[in-house]
Amino acid sequence: MDRYARWNTLLEILASDGRITVEEAAARMHVSQATIRRDFDQLTQQQMITRTRGGAVANGVSYDLPLRYKSAKRIDEKHRIGEAAAALVGPGMVVGLNGGTTTTEVARSLATRPELVTQSGTTPLTIVTNALNIANEMIVRPHVKVVVVGGVVRPQSYELIGPLAAPILREITLDMVFLGVDAIDVRLGAAAHHEGEAAINALMAARARRIVIIADGSKIGGHAFARICPIEKVHTLVTDTSVAREVTDEFETAGVTVVRV
Incomplete structure (x- = not known):
């Protein structure tokens, strides 16, 4: 388990339990206590936890892990989802991408598809995004x-979130938008935990001819605070094979094309 995977696990434990000792953490992650102490010290320096005698406690906040700490989770599934989603894109299209680890995999797959490379003088693939890491x-x-x-x-x-994005999004049209979500449910639609992200995602969805939700199995059937769009607006769901067939059948009955990879 690498450093970021350990940090991700430690933060999730603290978000759930509120505290953990060095001994408990070392036993759960099968590493030395010295390694855990270094992890605690580094997370404390970043003001993400509070060190205690013999352990650590949560900072009294609801953790929303930074993107770099999430990348190790379900990486194989996200890579397959990214490749399958990118295969839906044709040369010269205008494609929207929001932020997140799964949409980052879509972007990386798009970047390596040789058939999307256009000849000089023709329309290039256009990526519209509010995610700085994807743009980079x-x-x-x-x-x-x-x-x-x-x-x-x-x-x-x-x-990037907030009202400053609205003027640009209102002036463009997307052939397709890929939205990574925190949850998608047949009855509740697609949603995000943060209302600012949901608002921007909703604007991008409103400007797209085709809405594609990309979500690993852990997001399917869940719920989150702020709705992005109802299920009736979603054209395609790209997910992994951990999702039961009866669950994907419900989406297809609702008119959503489901791609399982």
């Missing part, structure tokens, strides 16, 4: 035009 990765690709919406940076997801 795509801007070096000569065959991709990158459009970044405005807003205030949310450090947990590297996304």
